[in-house]
Amino acid sequence: MAPPPTSEVDCLIVGAGPAGLMAATWMSRCGIKTRIVDKRGTKVFNGQADGLQCRTLEILDSFDFAHRAWRESNHMLEICLWNPNDQGVIRRSDRIPDTIPGISRYQQVVLHQGRIERFFLDSIKEHSNIEVERGVLPERLEFDASKAEDEDAYPITVRLRHLTDEEATPHQDLSSTATNPALNGSAPQNGMFRSNLAADDTEDLIRKARAEAGSTEIVKAKYMIGCDGAHSWTRRQIGFTMEGEQTDYIWGVLDIIPITNFPDIRMRCAIHSANSGSIMVIPRENKLVRLYIQITTTEKDGNPVERAKIGPQMILKSAQKIMHPYQLTYEYCDWWTAYQIGQRVGSNFSLNERVFLAGDAVHTHSPKAGQGMNVSMQDTFNLGWKIASVLNKICTRSILKTYQSERRRVAQDLIAFDHRWSRLCSGRPAKDVMDEEGISMKEFKSAFEKGNMFASGIAVDYGASVVVAKAGDLAEQGDGTAVESAGGDHKNRVVGKQDLAGGIQIGMRMPSFQVLNQADARPWQFQELLKSNGRWRVVVFAGDLRDAEQWARLTSLGEALAQPSTLLSRCNSRAGPNSVIEVLTIHSAPRTAIALLHLPDIFHPFSEREGWDYWKVFVDDLSYHEGHGHAYQNYGVDPLKGCLVVVRPDQYVSWIGELEDVGEMERFFGRFMRASA
Template sequence: MSHSTTANAVKESRVDVLIIGAGPAGLMCANGLAKAGVNVRIIDKRPEAIPAGQADGIQPRTIEVLQSYGLADRLLQEGNQMHMTAFYNPSSSGGIERTGRAADVTAPTARYPFEVTLHQGAIERIFLDSMAQSGVSVDRPVQPVALELSDDPKQLADPRSYSVKHINTPLNSPPTDENDETEVVWAKYVVGADGAHSWVRKTLGFTMDGEQTDYAWGVVDTIPETNFPDIRNRTAIHSNNGSCMVIPREGDTVRLYVQLSDVELNAGRLDKSKSRAEQVMEVARESFKPFTISFPNPIQWWTVYIIGQRVASNFSAKERVFIAGDACHTHSPKAGQGMNASMNDTHNLVWKLVHVLRGHAHLDLLKTYEDERRKYAQDLINFDKKFSALFSGKPRTEDNADGVSHEEFLEVFQTFGQFTSGIGIHYQESAIVNSSEQQYAKGLIVGQRLVPSIVLRAADCRPYQIQDLAPSDTRFKLIIFCGDLKDASQRKKLDSFAKELDSETGFVKKFTPEGAPFDSVFDILTIGTTKKETCSYTEVPERLRSHWSKVFIDDVSLHHGLGGKTYETYGISSNGAVVVVRPDGYVGMIASLDGSVQHLDAYFSRFLLSDK
């Protein structure tokens, strides 16, 4: 690839991972890498972080992911929760009427059975403050100029080589001799999280494949005055004047999505200069009738857009340069997926980069990023096509028998609840997803996230959410469901497992770097069925309890009746099982306690490296 330089001084730097773009996908990536101790740098061409607007909805699974990084509490504190969705359709007397209400989230295992809405600027601030604790901040404003990826097979085969050359220049105004420098950044890996018009994607020559609809929508963030009774619920409105969606936000703010029919297109693109926020609000006034809605307060943010559904042809170049978020998939915002899909892209990528950079894993591990996230993006587009068509379609009335009925819309809304919530994301069979022994825990689907459940810590009977025992700390979690250790046969089985695990040929020692702590790659937890009145954490073999806090039981708490259903929920028998949870919280493998060390060794040998 060609590149340009300037006559000014050229400074050079080296970095493990360079991230281009400081939106939610880039910040999720930077924060996760920084927490793992990776030398990471993130640049953005915007002079400052966005103050308001943009994406605003966080789905239940994404809240779980943020919790795994210790960031959910602040989100829940600052954001608005949406528990209910209301549906409005044309009334026989004119205007609209409510035809039903339903739970906003239809995913039975959701730990957080609601959505959180908060403007993107505030969500980004949560990441920025977390990154600052690790000494990482966004370099801005910085303009990328060129990107060169090595063609040397030997260099590309070395996961720690600086095989990407990136050239950028500060966007200073006015420029001076001191600050108008071209910089060459040598990076081991680059992540392009630079939005729908991604410079990285275009530089790599990747195409965006898909189509654009003719559905035009306007968005307005403001504090309205209205007698509409569902203004604080997510509301889907199908009116004869067009469709609307109401999204309540933090404080008294409301976001309105309004279908527009009178818009000008220029070569298939909206001419935003011909649009006004007032136009969006005027259509809303008509669509809300017989209810009234007015807009006396300042407009915090607004935009207009045409729904397009596209997926990038590739998500990675030679497993050295990756694209994530809007750079590789775009769709309508109606189902609230954009920011969620974007952050979960880089959540998937972070731990893989870390293990490769540390020399713990084969470079091939990075291929699973595109395999997993591109299939998800394609599934998302297929869903979005159906959902956005239903949402933007004309409602069914006496005069329009072919229109969208309330029942049809509600069915799609609820049927796809697992998908839109993020709870149902399912990664397919691969080197890191092995479902061959799924039968030992039928309630935990290999390739899906660890289902929430309450267990008690054996030492002090304190209840814990099992997801909180599997934080995003880059370690694999080995959850050993050991049954009742008062049962002699179970105790014998566990002793045998512990002995094999501790052997010099066992996978834990094989894949733990020389001199590193025993639990640096694998965090071992045990969950038994012995009752709280008789259990002792010391009954667990010493090798399986690196600390007293790592032993748990499946019993009911002393207060509030929490817990006692984990084995039942997961479909695990009294014979026990071993569950491998990947660093991103997804179940990678399930095995029986009998002979499981060999099975686990075979699983980890597919992608981990030993320095022995």
């Protein structure tokens, strides 16, 4: 028999859920030769995760498709808290905003996972020839650790098997819905085949497909990302484990068009009944409402809950009891599922910084705070540009260690948050102050408010590392070693001047405020200018350019940056000004007091083909139609003197310094940037 065909690829992604698609989207933007395979023959069409946090929307906007989600989704503005009165009858006890006002230009929205995956697929197609290869199952992984540090090597060898349509289409057990009279004989989609209550079918598929002797191929890869969900085959192949516990809770999820007299059905609600449990209500797109109900894994007699008993009717009946005296029924059910929650984090997120794990493959938790899909996408949003920068020879491999140090900490925080949150969501309300077993509704409200900041994704604060120049302990990789030890020596450490910009935190994402284009007066949210295309940014807060001294400082800065010997010039010399490190300027003088072309060229470079670049200099001034962004005030930057800010390709802030600190900034870049000459 002829040996299977062999090919080479820079990045192999296993799994085309939210984490895999985000990784592929980065690769599509950074021109990386990539393959993405998924064992399923079709994508998710409905159900599964649905909440998009405001940070995730900012990220989708950086890839230019947040508007699609924003337009189609249901927007959640308010949370209503319901709990029993003295007579044990539920009533609304409070209302709080769903997203903390002012933390982002987006608020939390809800749209099912299948639609979000569609937006990714369209975007990947628009920017590359990467296509998800469905019905393709990796069945063997070999890793040659001796080649891990050789940049041009392909240390990963994977055998892929192409499945038949039948093998790639999992059987859906519709038995528990077929008997449902409310559905008039039509069975809704259910997510049980993807649920962890159903056995994982990967090994079965491999066995069956081998017996069929279907076609196989060998792929040699420089990098591999395992985004293959909670049962992760990739994780098992590299021998990594998950730490934590399986909880005693099964979550039932039901997507219906409700027929009800419950007054807050179009609000996000947390309802605690006196004795019948609790429910979360999530109003969705297309008149749908999602009900989340927690079921304990054992019934009253101590026997385990039978999987076959869990179905839409069971979930509905629980909801009806909790929401009594309000009525609830439905004619249309779109999807339902049930799954058991493990609160677990992977022991390691990467093997020699060549094979990485992301998303559910390295953390699982409850769906209550709507984090699963968001945190999974944010994992590969953190990782994708790093792998692409190394492959494109822009950065050294040292930056790859920061994936684990940054994201494992987020995963650990998430599990801790989920522990606290689970207790509050599932407990029974306290009858009075003496009832210590019950949940105090005051505590619940306060936790909800605090939890909202965490859940928004905005609070993520990466620790000190080779790409985050801040004070404090160097971030640990998770195995106890400090990240910088691999990327550079400690003596070469750089710490940015945090006090120059109180509203911009080193390690956190760059906030967004409105600024105007100096050349055409158009208002922009500053984040809109930080597209995800792999570029680093130096943001020059140029201060008040009417002031002669300040003008001189800016001129000197322009001269320093333009020196051919700087890393900025040498990095950009490969593909032209701003191609690797982009310089964006915001000044605080009145727009009409400044002429763009008087600024040194480095701030608005000239090209023979296209003339001056008019899209690099901005001003913090009043717009004609959209008010004043007060960017300097909001960013906490001195409007006279300004400062310099370095922003990573994923919008996180790396370093802050004065306009004179170009040498220090160079030292920062010098720790991981590779100049071409």
